[in-house]
Amino acid sequence: MSAITYEHIKTCKQSGARLGIVHTPHGSFETPIFMPVGTLATVKTMAPEELKQMNAQIILSNTYHLWLRPGSDIVKEAGGLHKFMNWDRPILTDSGGFQVFSLSALRNITEEGVEFRNHLSGEKLFLTPEKSMHVQNDLGPDIMMAFDECPPFPAEHSYMKASVERTSRWAERCLEAHARPQDQGLFGIVQGGEYADLRKQSAKDLVSLDFPGYAIGGLSVGEPKDIMNQVLEETTPLLPSDKPRYLMGVGSADSLIDGAIRGVDMFDCVLPTRIARNGTLMTSSGRLVVRNAKFARDFGPLDENCDCHVCKNYSRAYIRHLIKCNETLGLRLCSYHNLHFLLSLMEKVREAIRQDRLLDFREEFFEAYGFNKPNAKNF
């Protein structure tokens, strides 16, 4: 029996989106779901009890960053990531691959793995499928990711084909190196860029390896939204219906809904906390930049349709004041609201699936948010 199992509840008759429950050693979470990102074993500015208060059911953390600081040996000695960071619900870690490819200017890819420079110290490091598994086994998340190559967008077909094939060989090595399959579920990552044939090849290779879940990688890397949606339409049907599907690095409200409609169950992104630190909010009527002078005397909540702790207790004027003064509480309140917004959006998505009306919900949400306007902002 795998550490991770997917329970299908129902499919939306209108959209085809899936409602489900993923069971893990640290409890279950409902899907489709958004996972807040806690890069360095902390969701930036937030405390675990706040994440629970906003009903975060699973969070993500980054293998690469924790490997460098504090070191996976220290996390292991602490009793694993859950204990180290005081979070007893499910955790997913990525493989480190994405950071190696995006943070390190100098890297050398071989069949064995990737040589690169530590983005903090410049020191030479080597990451392989085996090393990534070892680090993730030390960290101890409920869900681990296979170590994959993350090619740039766009990439030539020939480059992408070689990359997809290497990622499949690495996936096999990951499965072999994984030391704790009984209490950590390892997900494979489908690559292939915008090439339908390569997505097909990648999915076929990985499905044959029988992972307990599958991620779709290489999207949200600069490609237009319609390409992302098209790739999802071509890819999710290739994945087994009894396993969860995770679209990596996607956190704008429109993409979460469009992803769910295309059969995706799990999403993560730093977007809500990153823009919060800038005083930018997601609200039911669109983007709001609370730094703006026009909010100096606005004593209403960030979002009048939001029932989060922040909107119930603090005004735009106060939050603007905090942000203008670089006060930490301002970042906290904005981060809290934005995370709550996406978690609550996914709750609404699940409810719409239950009621077989996700396409209607999409239309209502897009209209209110402003996604239907020409040149709409992405978040």
Added chain:
Amino acid sequence: MSAITYEHIKTCKQSGARLGIVHTPHGSFETPIFMPVGTLATVKTMAPEELKQMNAQIILSNTYHLWLRPGSDIVKEAGGLHKFMNWDRPILTDSGGFQVFSLSALRNITEEGVEFRNHLSGEKLFLTPEKSMHVQNDLGPDIMMAFDECPPFPAEHSYMKASVERTSRWAERCLEAHARPQDQGLFGIVQGGEYADLRKQSAKDLVSLDFPGYAIGGLSVGEPKDIMNQVLEETTPLLPSDKPRYLMGVGSADSLIDGAIRGVDMFDCVLPTRIARNGTLMTSSGRLVVRNAKFARDFGPLDENCDCHVCKNYSRAYIRHLIKCNETLGLRLCSYHNLHFLLSLMEKVREAIRQDRLLDFREEFFEAYGFNKPNAKNF
């Protein structure tokens, strides 16, 4: 009837320290008490609900800073500081005087008031007793402070005498300008530096004006601890026993205890939050710098004798990791523990007064903390 009243509960038979309750329009607080400082309408890194969780009964905010940002008109329009910052317990504001004298390099003191430069924009500003009252009436704290001159330490006797006399004249103007005596209590500030005759003169002047409470200013400005204690011993007996006494800007554990022994009821200081942002903690066995490498694998709490939320849930190793990575949660956890430490220390001081054993408690605490060692740190 004054907005602020002092209820005397008992006097410690061993030390002479006072146990009391101060009643305000936003509820009561027990004395002796430590007040966390929320300079810009936020106690740095903390949320109001955390301050309540650690049982903060009253907080302080700074008139000068709020006058500049967001402006007292905005706070007034929000319904006052309590509503603006979501804090429904008592608030005390200072007069702005201390910041004018400490933050502005260029200032010109006249009988009318002080001309100085805004430390942010360089713009010329003028602060007078009337202006300070006006701003504090707009902010709406339960306790306001009279606008005083804050002379440097040391200062010549002749300079200090002139300053004390001006402060008394300003105190009278403050009382006259105060527009809301029915719901805001105005405290006078006794000055006089280390000169016993001037402290006596200042206290006599202010007591004759019949303020609902008295502060002792001009201490903790660089003078040795024994001078501070001596000034307190000479000054508190000059103050009416049916009014609260507030020692401004003092927050080291030894000074809180020594101040209480000399009849002080209220204290404030940025120390616990300022050193927290550096990863420095106050613990029952003394100062702890959690950044230090020796804590990298220390999975115990910051203070094993502390029952605060942080010590119950997080390890030194995790907090060190957060501080090393500049993660906000690290600053939050350290600030929380330090504030809890001082609030809980004052709870113990009150209990020791109740049991007539504050001198014994002082001895035990000083010994455990390390204050009895030669060259002991101040916090």
